Amino acid sequence: MANRLPVDLERAADGTLEVKPSPGGLVAALSPVLEQHRGCWVGWPGVVGEVPEPFRTDSGVLLHPVALSEDDYRDFYEGFSNATLWPLYHDLIATPTYDRSWWAAYREVNLRFAEAAAEVAAEGATVWVQDYQLQLVPGILRQLRPDVTVGFFLHIPFPSPDLFRQLPWREEVVRGLLGADLIGFHLAGCARNFLELTRQVAGRAGSHTGLPDTLEVSGDPSVREISAHVTAPDGRRVGVGAFPISIDLDSIAHPDPAEVEALRADLGHPDLLMLGVDRLDYTKGILQRLRAVEELLESGAMPQTRFTVLQVATPSRERIEHYRQARSEVEEAVGRINGRFGEPGRPVVEYLHRSVPKARLAVFYAAADIMLVTPFKDGMNLVAKEYVAAHPDGSGALVLSEFAGAAEELAEAHLCNPFDLDSIKRAIHQAAADLAYRPGEARARMLAMHRQVSEHDVDLWARSFLHCLEERR
Numbered sequence: 470m471a472n473r474l475p476v477d478l479e480r481a482a483d484g485t486l487e488v489k490p491s492p493g494g495l496v497a498a499l500s501p502v503l504e505q506h507r508g509c510w511v512g513w514p515g516v517v518g519e520v521p522e523p524f525r526t527d528s529g530v531l532l533h534p535v536a537l538s539e540d541d542y543r544d545f546y547e548g549f550s551n552a553t554l555w556p557l558y559h560d561l562i563a564t565p566t567y568d569r570s571w572w573a574a575y576r577e578v579n580l581r582f583a584e585a586a587a588e589v590a591a592e593g594a595t596v597w598v599q600d601y602q603l604q605l606v607p608g609i610l611r612q613l614r615p616d617v618t619v620g621f622f623l624h625i626p627f628p629s630p631d632l633f634r635q636l637p638w639r640e641e642v643v644r645g646l647l648g649a650d651l652i653g654f655h656l657a658g659c660a661r662n663f664l665e666l667t668r669q670v671a672g673r674a675g676s677h678t679g680l681p682d683t684l685e686v687s688g689d690p691s692v693r694e695i696s697a698h699v700t701a702p703d704g705r706r707v708g709v710g711a712f713p714i715s716i717d718l719d720s721i722a723h724p725d726p727a728e729v730e731a732l733r734a735d736l737g738h739p740d741l742l743m744l745g746v747d748r749l750d751y752t753k754g755i756l757q758r759l760r761a762v763e764e765l766l767e768s769g770a771m772p773q774t775r776f777t778v779l780q781v782a783t784p785s786r787e788r789i790e791h792y793r794q795a796r797s798e799v800e801e802a803v804g805r806i807n808g809r810f811g812e813p814g815r816p817v818v819e820y821l822h823r824s825v826p827k828a829r830l831a832v833f834y835a836a837a838d839i840m841l842v843t844p845f846k847d848g849m850n851l852v853a854k855e856y857v858a859a860h861p862d863g864s865g866a867l868v869l870s871e872f873a874g875a876a877e878e879l880a881e882a883h884l885c886n887p888f889d890l891d892s893i894k895r896a897i898h899q900a901a902a903d904l905a906y907r908p909g910e911a912r913a914r915m916l917a918m919h920r921q922v923s924e925h926d927v928d929l930w931a932r933s934f935l936h937c938l939e940e941r942r
């Protein structure tokens with residue numbers, strides 16, 4: 470189960486709901502398992518108010534919608550999930566709001582999701598709960614249905630205990646997570662943060678939280694191996710491990726070279742095409758990368774190279790103040806840079822504030838000489854892996870933030886510190902210089918990263934998590 474069902478529902482003018490499948494990485498990874506075991510996906514279909522009855526997708530997966538009201542959407546989704554947990558778990562890049570009524574909504578909606586899962590799960594079923602919106606579900610589900618095996622996976626970072634301890638409801642969240650049999654993170658570092666936290670929260674809060682004074686923690690989590698346990702308040706041993714998510718390589722299209730050429734022609738045949746693809750989120754560092762580009766132009770550091778930056782910024786969480794601010798800063802920078810350095814018909818930054826069809830995105834990936842992925846903090850970042858998958862011939866170069874989870878696996882990228890403009894500039898400069906003067910080196914880097922992504926795809930991620938969960942029965 471996940472906050473969202475893998476569909477887009479649209480309300481037609483006559484009020485009826487139309488259902489469209491919305492394929493994504495998680496769907497690709499989980500569909501084969503769900504189909505094989507006649508599984509069910511529980512989630513919110515994306516439209517507030519009334520929801521349709523459970524229905525089957527074309528591939529036979531049962532989708533079980535959970536309803537969210539307008540108030541739930543505001544307080545549970547935009548509020549507690551995305552204006553409290555999101556900034557807290559991304560190391561306070563924005564200041565989290567701690568609002569008691571949002572917390573009440575989070576508990577209430579988590580209860581609703583857990584009840585829906587309890588209703589549809591067969592005797593002894595496996596339930597896999599996805600992500601930060603549903604951290605209380607494992608604990609509630611265990612009470613409702615002690616017979617089911619529960620896995621939980623967090624798609625965003627888990628912060629250090631010193632930051633997490635700000636959360637006024639920290640004990641409840643930890644207790645909710647400990648209802649699972651296995652808790653998965655992308656990185657070993659996040660798993661370690663969680664283990665350290667369980668020690669501290671338990672030690673500090675003691676008996677009034679229902680957590681024992683010391684949670685016994687054993688083992689050391691290492692990437693892709695589950696090897697640590699924490700003993701939950703009810704005496705169960707809960708597995709904690711790192712399972713880095715990846716992509717479905719088959720879903721990355723390799724477009725016709727003519728389409729790629731046509732895009733470059735539309736852009737006026739730049740010497741160097743740089744690409745950014747992000748949800749418009751303040752964690753993604755879009756503004757910083759634009760500033761770095763601006764400084765490169767200002768200083769004339771790359772005088773021989775006429776470059777274009779194509780930035781896709783998909784609209785996201787637009788009613789939240791920090792997101793509005795991020796958008797306005799990005800758009801101001803785009804205007805300023807084009808005003809200062811563009812020519813009529815030849816802007817430096819081509820900016821798309823909308824969602825681009827997957828096939829078009831594939832053309833962008835294939836055409837880009839340098840991919841810019843510069844988040845301040847990111848659980849993994851699938852865009853980086855998708856770009857690498859789009860370059861099986863070793864062409865192109867990746868500029869990647871050290872603070873993206875993907876940096877642990879894609880060590881051959883041009884790594885940068887997004888908090889340091891000079892570091893981003895250096896990485897862009899090196900990537901461009903490699904492509905121009907050391908093509909063999911650039912190719913070797915991309916091929917090494919392509920091998921890593923090919924050998925560690927999303928199917929391996931899902932299988933290894935479910936295998937570890939199965940072993941805990």
Ligand code: GDG
Pocket residue numbers: 494624625714746747748781783823824825826827830847848849850851852853855
């Ligand atoms: C969270 C974590 C973690 C983007 N714009 C368009 C579009 N996309 C697709 C990309 C990619 C996905 O959205 C974005 O995934 P990311 O991983 O980069 O980032 P988040 O959305 O923040 O995801 C992250 C992830 O969960 C998985 O665990 O990696 O760290 O934050 O697949 O291609 N797709 C289309 N048009 C767009 O305009 N079609």
